Amino acid sequence: MIVSILGGTGDQGPGMAMRWAKAGIEVIIGSRQQEKAVGVAAELNQELGQELIKGMANPEAAAASDIVAITVPFSAHKPTLESVKDHVQGKILIDVCVPLDPDNVRKMKYPEAGSATQEAQALLGDEVKVVAAFQNVSATELRHLEHDIDCDVLVCGNDRGARETVMELVEKMGMTPVDAGLAYNAPIVEGLTAVLIGLNIRNKVKGSGIRITGLP
Known part of the structure; x- marks a missing residue:
């Protein structure tokens, strides 16, 4: 399995890339600028001590x-998706983006x-299986490879098989996936990010997360 992370040079991408690479998954960091992607991949490989991540x-x-x-932010x-539309047909796309209000990141501004x-x-159309995941995971925590992340990951999308595949990828990062159902739940999943940002600000922390209780 090869996983690419578009906008992987930003906040969440590097931590996701390193955790998947450590789990034995081939990872490609993507960026609008190839040179930037190659540079970040080289930095992450140096940190990992192995050539595990590519940049394109x-x-x-x-x-x-x-x-x-x-x-990506x-x-x-939309521009990033338009630039790769022809290349993702028939594939799973994990959407980690959150439509935060640029004037107040503790609020949502839904499209x-x-x-x-x-x-x-x-x-992207029906041939692409879009799955929401990782919106509620702290970028700071993702980069702390020395310990597991103390939070669950809500996964939602309209294709059950795609959700199950993404849930397996969540487990490879050392976190617990929770099937959150169809894509109509995505506004709720994405909106929790704004809640967590507010909690971080009020409590002067960087890594608050969620835990789902009462499940078998």
Whole structure:
């Protein structure tokens, strides 16, 4: 399995890449600028002590992978998806983006489609299996490879098989996945990010997360 992370040079991408690479998954960091992707990949490989991660421009990264994750800021969500649309057909796309209000990141500013996940599905078409995941995981915690992350990961999307595949990828990172159902739940999953940001600010922490209780 090859996983690419579009916008992987930002906050969440590097930690996701390193955790998947340590689990034995081939990872490609994507960026609008190939040089930036190659540079970040080299830095992460040096930190890992092995050449496990490659860097490419976003379209080439999407074309070369089996599963694509997108971690760009929401302002770049639609243009990035448009740039890789032809390269993700028939694949799973993990949407990590959150439509936060740029004027107040403790609030949401949902797109017309209802959520980033639903926007991606509408833009890419039915041949792409869009799954929401990792929105509620701290980027700071992702980079702390020396310990497991103390939070669950809500996973939602319209294709059950795609959700199960993404849940397996969550487990490889050392976290517990929770099947959160169909994509109409994505606004709730994405909205929890704004709640967590507010908790971080009020409690002067960086890594608050969620835990689902009462499940078998």
